[in-house]
Amino acid sequence: MLRILVLIAVVGIALSLPKEKVFQKRSYDPSMVAFWPLNAEQGTIDQIDSNDGLPTGVTVDNTKHGDICSAYSFSGNSGSYIEFPNNGRFDTRFSTTLLVYVYPTGVAGPLFHYKRNNWGSHLWQTGPNEGFVRLTGRNDFSSTAELKANVLVQNDWNFFGVTYDYYSGEEKLYLNGAVVKSGNIGSVEIETQYEARMGAVTFDSRYYKGLVTCMQVYNRALSPDEIIEAEKLCTKCPAVVSGDPHLTTFDGRAYSFQGTCWHTLVKDCSNTNPEFEIRAHFAPRDDIDGLKTRTVAVNVTVGKESIIVDKNNKVSGNNNDFKPWKRQIDVSSNNNTVMISFTVKDTTFTLHWNGRKHIFTADVSGTAYRGKVGGLLGNADGDSHNDFMMSDGKVSKDVNEFGDTWKVADMRCE
Numbered sequence: 001m002l003r004i005l006v007l008i009a010v011v012g013i014a015l016s017l018p019k020e021k022v023f024q025k026r027s028y029d030p031s032m033v034a035f036w037p038l039n040a041e042q043g044t045i046d047q048i049d050s051n052d053g054l055p056t057g058v059t060v061d062n063t064k065h066g067d068i069c070s071a072y073s074f075s076g077n078s079g080s081y082i083e084f085p086n087n088g089r090f091d092t093r094f095s096t097t098l099l100v101y102v103y104p105t106g107v108a109g110p111l112f113h114y115k116r117n118n119w120g121s122h123l124w125q126t127g128p129n130e131g132f133v134r135l136t137g138r139n140d141f142s143s144t145a146e147l148k149a150n151v152l153v154q155n156d157w158n159f160f161g162v163t164y165d166y167y168s169g170e171e172k173l174y175l176n177g178a179v180v181k182s183g184n185i186g187s188v189e190i191e192t193q194y195e196a197r198m199g200a201v202t203f204d205s206r207y208y209k210g211l212v213t214c215m216q217v218y219n220r221a222l223s224p225d226e227i228i229e230a231e232k233l234c235t236k237c238p239a240v241v242s243g244d245p246h247l248t249t250f251d252g253r254a255y256s257f258q259g260t261c262w263h264t265l266v267k268d269c270s271n272t273n274p275e276f277e278i279r280a281h282f283a284p285r286d287d288i289d290g291l292k293t294r295t296v297a298v299n300v301t302v303g304k305e306s307i308i309v310d311k312n313n314k315v316s317g318n319n320n321d322f323k324p325w326k327r328q329i330d331v332s333s334n335n336n337t338v339m340i341s342f343t344v345k346d347t348t349f350t351l352h353w354n355g356r357k358h359i360f361t362a363d364v365s366g367t368a369y370r371g372k373v374g375g376l377l378g379n380a381d382g383d384s385h386n387d388f389m390m391s392d393g394k395v396s397k398d399v400n401e402f403g404d405t406w407k408v409a410d411m412r413c414e
């Protein structure tokens with residue numbers, strides 16, 4: 001009987017998980033005690049422990065807002081919230097950092113609130129532009145001083161949060177990596193032992209309306225530099241090459257470029273002997289008049305390995321010369337898409353190519369090559385303004401001047 005019950009319990013858990021846990025190649029800061037990506041790929045699954053969020057009355061929003069492609073949408077009523085069960089892992093008790101990306105469209109509501117039915121430690125939006133935090137004392141119902149600042153921008157992304165250092169007593173409110181308010185609340189053991197709610201609590205009629213993604217909890221006060229690094233864990237839209245060809249860089253800059261023949265999309269610029277390079281073959285469209293071009297093949301080179309995938313998704317190259325366990329370029333396909341991935345240092349590139357539709361997307365995770373790549377997809381340093389970096393390292397204002405420097409000299413085209 002016990003065996004049957006255990007089996008049922010396991011099946012129940014498997015069915016209730018919204019998505020599979022995504023295997024992370026990167027390792028997180030050891031002080032991170034909870035991380036809910038709150039995006040289309042990883043949903044409400046806790047990437048650190050098993051405190052997966054339980055969504056109620058919220059939807060995944062796949063509309064691109066700024067450079068973020070997916071987030072959770074809260075409708076601003078009592079039935080729209082995510083509850084995060086707390087097995088003790090994100091009970092930080094002493095020092096803490098709470099960070100979250102919010103896109104408010106309403107007036108007020110809880111962003112991360114410990115204790116669903118009363119005032120535990122909490123981070124809120126308390127006015128159209130007002131961010132607010134109050135940490136509460138553990139078990140003695142005391143409250144520390146509030147910190148608030150009129151800094152949130154409506155209908156835009158705000159990377160908002162708080163740090164608290166138990167030893168110094170310093171508490172700091174952050175927006176987009178900068179301190180916007182600070183105070184000293186002394187050394188208080190804080191109330192963080194309860195479940196947390198986002199969107200709505202049961203005892204207050206203010207409900208958050210808007211989008212949220214990338215909720216992070218740490219058990220120490222991060223420094224400003226570390227908060228800027230933490231922001232990079234938040235999933236941005238992939239770089240895209242599609243159409244005639246319209247391109248969007250890793251940093252979210254969209255432009256059109258009509259070069260023909262092979263061009264470099266992404267290249268390792270950290271070294272005179274690049275470790276990897278991704279190229280695309282642009283050809284004039286034969287189905288319409290004018291100078292429109294589109295992508296007809298992609299070429300990926302990593303070390304001595306090189307493959308080309310054509311518009312029929314056919315893969316050729318020298319990768320069969322390598323034993324499977326020695327191959328650096330991983331290729332798989334399903335339906336109309338070829339997926340190519342490779343990892344160098346801590347950085348993984350994930351590429352999707354749909355030859356029939358002439359659509360190529362590139363995702364990058366890791367930090368070793370931030371700002372150390374070049375090509376038509378930009379330098380991936382988080383700043384869209386410098387994305388027209390030419391092959392000599394200078395930044396151009398002219399799209400054709402920029403694009404032409406990334407034309408590949410030693411590859412021929414019919």
Ligand SMILES: [Ca+2]
Pocket residue numbers: 251378379380381382383384385386387
């Ligand atoms: Ca850039």
